[in-house]
Amino acid sequence: MLENPTKSEGKCLFCGKTFAKASINRHLKTHLEEKAGNGSAGVSYLVKVETAQRRGYGSTPYFLSLWIDGEATMKTIDKFLRDIWLECCGHLSAFRVSMKQRSMNNPMQFIRNSMYNMSFDNDGDIAMSKKVKSVFRSKDLKIDYEYDFGSTTALQLTAIDIFPIKADKKIVLISRNEPIGWLCDKCGKEKATQVCSICEDESIFCDKCASKHAEECEDFADYASMPVVNSPRMGVCGYVGGVIDKERD
Numbered sequence: 692m693l694e695n696p697t698k699s700e701g702k703c704l705f706c707g708k709t710f711a712k713a714s715i716n717r718h719l720k721t722h723l724e725e726k727a728g729n730g731s732a733g734v735s736y737l738v739k740v741e742t743a744q745r746r747g748y749g750s751t752p753y754f755l756s757l758w759i760d761g762e763a764t765m766k767t768i769d770k771f772l773r774d775i776w777l778e779c780c781g782h783l784s785a786f787r788v789s790m791k792q793r794s795m796n797n798p799m800q801f802i803r804n805s806m807y808n809m810s811f812d813n814d815g816d817i818a819m820s821k822k823v824k825s826v827f828r829s830k831d832l833k834i835d836y837e838y839d840f841g842s843t844t845a846l847q848l849t850a851i852d853i854f855p856i857k858a859d860k861k862i863v864l865i866s867r868n869e870p871i872g873w874l875c876d877k878c879g880k881e882k883a884t885q886v887c888s889i890c891e892d893e894s895i896f897c898d899k900c901a902s903k904h905a906e907e908c909e910d911f912a913d914y915a916s917m918p919v920v921n922s923p924r925m926g927v928c929g930y931v932g933g934v935i936d937k938e939r940d
Contacts, residue, residue, distance in 0.1 A: 698711070698752070699711065699712040699754065699868050699871070700715070700868065700869055701715050701756065701866040702866060702869065703715070703718055703719060703865070703866055704865040704866060705719075705865070706722070709869075710866075712752065712754050715754075715756060715866050716737060716739055716756055716851050716866075719737060719758075719851075720737060720851065720852050723735075723737055723758065723852070723854050726854075726856060727854045727855055727856050730854075730856030731856060731857045732855065732856065732857070733761060733855070733856055733857030733858075734761035734824050734854070734857075735758060735759060735760050735761055735853075735854050735856055735857060736758070736759045736761065736823060736827050736850050736851075736852070736853055736854070737756065737757075737758060737850070737851040737852045737854070737865075738756075738757045738758075738759050738848050738849065738850055738851065739756060739848070739851050740754065740755040740756075740757060740772070740846055740847070740848050741753065741754045741846065741847060741849075742845065742846060743836075743845040743846055743847040744847075751923055752871050753776075753868055753871075753923045754866075754867070754868050755776070755866075756864075756865050756866035757771075757862055757863065757864060758858045758862070758863040759858060759861070759862050760823070760858035760860070760861050760862075761822065761823050761824030761827075761857075762822060762857075762861070763823045763858075763861040763862060764822055764823070765786050765817055765818070765819050765821050765822075765823065765826060766819040766820065767823075767861050767862060768786075768823070768848075768862065769784055771862050771935070772784075772836065772838070772846065773838065774933055774935045775922075775933045775935040775936060776846075776923065776924060776933055777838045777839075777844055777930070777933075778933070778934075779924070779928045779929040779930040779931070780839075780928060782838060782839035782840070782928075783839070783840055784836065784837060784838040784839070785817075785836070785837055786816070786817040786826075786835070786836050786848075787815040787817055787834070787835050787836075788832075788833075788834060788835070827850040827853070829850070830850055830851070830852055830853060831849065831850060831851075832849070832850045833847055833848070833850075834848040834849075835847055835848075836848060838924075839927075839928065841928075842927050842928045844923055844924045846923070864935070867921075867936060867939060868921070869939060870921045870940075871921065873895055873919055875895065875897035875900050876892075876893040876894060876895050876896065877893055877896055877897075877900035877903070877904070878897060878899075878900055880897075881897035881898075882897060883895040883896060883897055884896070884897060884918070885897075885898070885901040885916055885918060886916070886925060886926035887904060887910075887915050887916065887917075887926075888916075888917050889910050889911075889915045890904075890908060890911070890915075894926065895919060895926075901916070917930070917931060918931055918932065920932040920933070920940050921940050922940070
């Protein structure tokens with residue numbers, strides 16, 4: 692599905708300009724640095740959310756850029772991610788600091804966080820009740836997140852930068868990838884609108900090819916047809932779209 696030719700870019704909430712995924716957060720930092728000069732004292736974070744890379748898989752075009760207030764809890768982030776990208780059947784979820792980060796990236800920082808803030812347990816799991824400011828203690832800290840421990844959607848959150856001001860809300864969506872122009876796997880020409888959740892070689896279809904696929908795949912017509920949506924959980928379990936930023940879903 693994700694081998695379809697795509698580009699990933701998002702619009703800046705502050706100025707409306709469009710940037711590629713690789714450069715959007717550098718741009719957003721400049722706006723937040725400007726706001727830091729006259730905002731209310733506090734602490735807030737520019738956090739990048741993207742699909743977690745696994746061995747054998749590259750990155751996907753999906754991303755969120757969030758401005759998160761330090762007083763928000765991890766539960767607040769969990770609910771936001773569910774509402775915009777994930778929620779289908781009330782599955783369990785969890786945040787944790789990855790073993791790779793703990794053992795290789797900055798082990799002493801992890802130990803200090805564990806000793807003085809008790810943000811993590813021995814497995815690196817992070818309590819949902821913890822405040823963001825007690826978890827994202829340093830720039831570039833990476834947090835793993837999983838939704839649904841069966842058909843799992845795995846994400847990674849990275850603290851791009853920290854600012855000495857309160858955010859305008861607990862979580863502000865300041866950029867998100869624009870809807871991806873997936874092409875039909877069958878004809879390769881028309882915009883894809885439907886996903887077959889059980890087929891792999893050809894799994895996304897335009898309306899015309901979806902009708903043909905329904906004749907070949909009984910399950911597609913019965914239950915496996917799902918909409919193309921702007922989320923890394925597209926085509927998984929019962930996910931049919933989010934309730935936040937619906938115009939770009």
